[in-house]
Amino acid sequence: MKLLVVAATKAELGKVFEHFNLPDENFVQQAKFDILITGVGMTATAFALGQHLNNGYNLVVNIGISGSFDKNIPLGSLVNIYMDTFAELGAENHDEFITIYELGFGNNTFKASYQLADLPMVKGITVNKVHGNSDSIAKIEQRFNPQTESMEGAAVFYACNTSNIPCLQVRSISNYVEPRNKENWQIGLAIKNLNNWVIDFLINYTT
Numbered sequence: 001m002k003l004l005v006v007a008a009t010k011a012e013l014g015k016v017f018e019h020f021n022l023p024d025e026n027f028v029q030q031a032k033f034d035i036l037i038t039g040v041g042m043t044a045t046a047f048a049l050g051q052h053l054n055n056g057y058n059l060v061v062n063i064g065i066s067g068s069f070d071k072n073i074p075l076g077s078l079v080n081i082y083m084d085t086f087a088e089l090g091a092e093n094h095d096e097f098i099t100i101y102e103l104g105f106g107n108n109t110f111k112a113s114y115q116l117a118d119l120p121m122v123k124g125i126t127v128n129k130v131h132g133n134s135d136s137i138a139k140i141e142q143r144f145n146p147q148t149e150s151m152e153g154a155a156v157f158y159a160c161n162t163s164n165i166p167c168l169q170v171r172s173i174s175n176y177v178e179p180r181n182k183e184n185w186q187i188g189l190a191i192k193n194l195n196n197w198v199i200d201f202l203i204n205y206t207t
Ligand SMILES: O=C(O)c1cccc(C(=O)CC[C@H]2O[C@@H](n3cnc4c(=O)[nH]cnc43)[C@H](O)[C@@H]2O)c1
Pocket: 008, 009, 040, 041, 064, 065, 066, 067, 068, 127, 129, 130, 131, 149, 150, 151, 152, 174, 175, 176, 177, 182
């Protein structure tokens, strides 16, 4: 059984690198798991996965921090994204938005194919532009009713679904999606809790 852990930035996995004494590289290969640092965003993620996904993985775990639309989800807590949507792929038709699915160019939503019992299941969207404006937040909530947003999740699900590799996405909530105020973000807490979860998961999954 071989696992691939995918993160956008090394900063999101700092304690994991320390715990397992891993070399300071973007693609780390170990006996029981590999780690891939892709860079932020869908394009960097898809490119990196295109280079490395063909290594016989039994499971891909996308991890990272994330914004939450749902203020009932505490900052620093972990969620399991069971479906994720490319929220900006489509066309504007004056005030209306037409998804690529509605345009006839294929799916805009992709699902996890591996279940975890112990985390809340939520619906995510993936964006190029972090929402930070009340009008655009209201519009995207009305369009997709998401609970979280990241900049990579749907790209990982797309690559894994297309390659028939089981995948799951675990995110730690660093901020609420609201008019931008970086002072409210809890990136340190979110990364700490995320790293503890990843270390635990790697130890339990690979032994
Ligand atoms: O300074 C900023 O405006 C900023 C915006 C988004 C992310 C960052 C980061 O430092 C981390 C990159 C990472 O974070 C994920 N993320 C976290 N919160 C959100 C969000 O509200 N909306 C979308 N993505 C978010 C994202 O997946 C990035 O890979 C700094």
